[in-house]
Amino acid sequence: MKSECKLLYEECFPVTAGNLEHAGEASVKIKRILKKLGIDSDFIKRVSIACYEAEMNMVIYSCGGSIKLEVYNDKVIVVAEDCGPGIADVELALRDGYSTASDYVLSQGFGAGRGFSNIKRCSDSFSIISEVGKGTKLTLCFNISGT
Amino acid sequence: MKIKDVCKILNARVLAGEEMMDFDIECAFGSDMLSDVLTFARGRMALLTGLNSHQVIRTAEISDIPLIIFVRGRTPDKGIIDLAHGKDICLLGTDLIMYEACGKLYNAGLPPVTRL
Numbered sequence: 001m002k003s004e005c006k007l008l009y010e011e012c013f014p015v016t017a018g019n020l021e022h023a024g025e026a027s028v029k030i031k032r033i034l035k036k037l038g039i040d041s042d043f044i045k046r047v048s049i050a051c052y053e054a055e056m057n058m059v060i061y062s063c064g065g066s067i068k069l070e071v072y073n074d075k076v077i078v079v080a081e082d083c084g085p086g087i088a089d090v091e092l093a094l095r096d097g098y099s100t101a102s103d104y105v106l107s108q109g110f111g112a113g114r115g116f117s118n119i120k121r122c123s124d125s126f127s128i129i130s131e132v133g134k135g136t137k138l139t140l141c142f143n144i145s146g147t
Numbered sequence: 148m149k150i151k152d153v154c155k156i157l158n159a160r161v162l163a164g165e166e167m168m169d170f171d172i173e174c175a176f177g178s179d180m181l182s183d184v185l186t187f188a189r190g191r192m193a194l195l196t197g198l199n200s201h202q203v204i205r206t207a208e209i210s211d212i213p214l215i216i217f218v219r220g221r222t223p224d225k226g227i228i229d230l231a232h233g234k235d236i237c238l239l240g241t242d243l244i245m246y247e248a249c250g251k252l253y254n255a256g257l258p259p260v261t262r263l
Contacts (some may be wrong), residue, residue, distance in 0.1 A: 020200070020201075020202065021201050022201075023202065023205070024201075024202065024205035024206075024209065025205075027205075027209060028205060028208055028209065031208070031209060041211070045209075045210065045211060048209045048210075049185050049209060049210060052185065052205070052206070052209045053182070053185065108181075108198070108200050108202055109179055109180055109181035109182075109184075109196075109198045109200065109202055109203070109206075110180075110181055110182060110202070112180045112182045112183065114180075114182035114183065114185075114186060115182060117186075118182060118185055118186055121186070
């Protein structure tokens with residue numbers, strides 16, 4: 001018999017572009033929510049790190065967007081969606097070490113081109129859809145049973 | 148290694164988390180690149196860094212890092228220190244450069260995070 005996939009919690013967090021001082025606040029909120037739901041701490045760390053990297057990418061490179069959290073009994077889904085400018089060469093952007101970060105972003109400790117590698121390492125499945133002029137949508141899945 | 152021993156070895160100032168002096172640290176990692184910190188962080192890790200920004204604290208909170216050691220005499224401003232309050236993150240400041248601070252802790256027996 002197949003077990004039912006039950007939605008336990010969902011919330012959408014806005015992410016503002018360019019503000020490095022407040023960057024990461026959505027991911028910290030997501031971490032606290034998962035903690036309150038009593039989920040295993042190693043699993044929470046995987047989700048939090050992936051969310052944080054996605055949020056930093058959005059703050060640094062996009063025009064802003066949102067991160068949606070969906071918690072089910074057997075998995076967590078995170079959808080990070082921005083409203084542009086989109087990525088012209090997704091394959092290149094996903095390459096470990098590739099970066100277009102400014103000197104300011106590098107001076108703040110980000111922009112080493114490791115973000116997508118970290119997101120892939122922490123998530124169980126990862127998909128990216130991007131269109132120049134429209135935006136980028138990143139969908140991440142974390143299997144609770146697989147932790 | 149207890150945080151109070153780290154303090155003695157590095158002649159460090161306690162900037163936040165005075166109540167955590169008896170907390171046990173099991174490994175360390177030194178970096179100014181936060182994506183590398185997010186990649187390597189595990190266990191009860193001490194982070195040594197020359198970075199002085201809000202993102203250092205947020206990276207520690209996301210990665211469950213209990214101790215941040217600011218090297219090269221970098222003292223974070225009040226806003227950054229305040230961000231660590233209530234998050235079980237201890238902040239220390241030392242005048243030592245990264246190389247010397249890491250060397251002293253390594254010599255005292257604190258292993259790198261990669262040996263955990």
